[in-house]
Amino acid sequence: MSLADLPRLAIDALIDAVIDREGGYVNHPADRGGPTRWGVTEAVARAQGYAGPMRDLPRAESATIYRRIYWLRPAFDRVAARAPRIAAELFDTGVNMGTAIATGFLQRALNALNRTARDYPDIAVDRAIGPRTLSALDGFLKARGKGGETVLLRAMEALQGERYIALAERRPSQEAFLYGWLANRIGGG
Template sequence: MDVDGMIDAVIDREGGYSDHRADRGGATRWGVTEAVARAQGWRGTMRALPRAEAATIYRRLYWTRPRLDDVAARAPLLAAELFDTGVNMGPATAICFLQRALNALNRSGGDYPDMVVDGRVGPATLAALDAFLASRGRAAENVLLKAVEALQGERYVALAERRPANEAFLYGWLANRMGQAGEGA
């Protein structure tokens, strides 16, 4: 699936307008929070945020800026998962999951050196990803995808444990966010 398809899938999954009392993100439309929309220049009401504007925000903030196109050139399923996770948790969190997984899978630095977990795709992250994929063969992307999803799932459970109001969202997060990006990709 290309980035336009991923954006459409996220928007479809997120739905239209929402303002759930337990959601700290407040009013959202197409999954874009009011704070994000305002920071990107939207001045209208959230109920009126056009789908095309949401798509532009998703492309800019959750695909291009975090350099997921560079990840997609190497591992498209992984990039799709990082995009979807980044929409829900923030791109830096998604990329930290990738960096942590790569560090843990490098066989004590035997395949490539550990990197700083900084939430940014840069030369060290891309070099580690290249080395991981080259050293582990055809199944490597799927294994890395599972590691990222495991970290994502643990984070969801921890969020619900720390803030009981988040329990209202845990089932949906696990049902609708885990492994969704790779389907149909």
């Protein structure tokens, strides 16, 4: 195994963990995403060219969708080269809430942790990973050292947890999922 294989192995493990956690076919009446298989919604599967019954969506096709839509497209692979645990959190949150929301959590946390722009400039919360977000992440990691990634991860998870609670408060039908979200999606669950 070469060093070039490490990022691919890491995303393979993340994808396998999400697929295992999400399980097979689900069509919960309170789930606004509708029918899912391996955690992939019908809308996403159709947008990626899958035309068969959702119950039959192959695991390998789901893995390809996860890699393309939830890892490469939002540039989480570029974050992984700098901060693998942050990238893993972005991926998991992106699968559950959307990659733009996950990226927004990162950007908000970076802005809040930059000590009023002394460590690096504020960035737009545009919910897209680009050169400025990556530069801010580099600046944060340089300024905060070894423990910085852990603190940034906690900040992102705090934002995620608040969003879950707000969703359940706004739409009581989502309370059916709140315990699982908090148990399985926050704190490395």
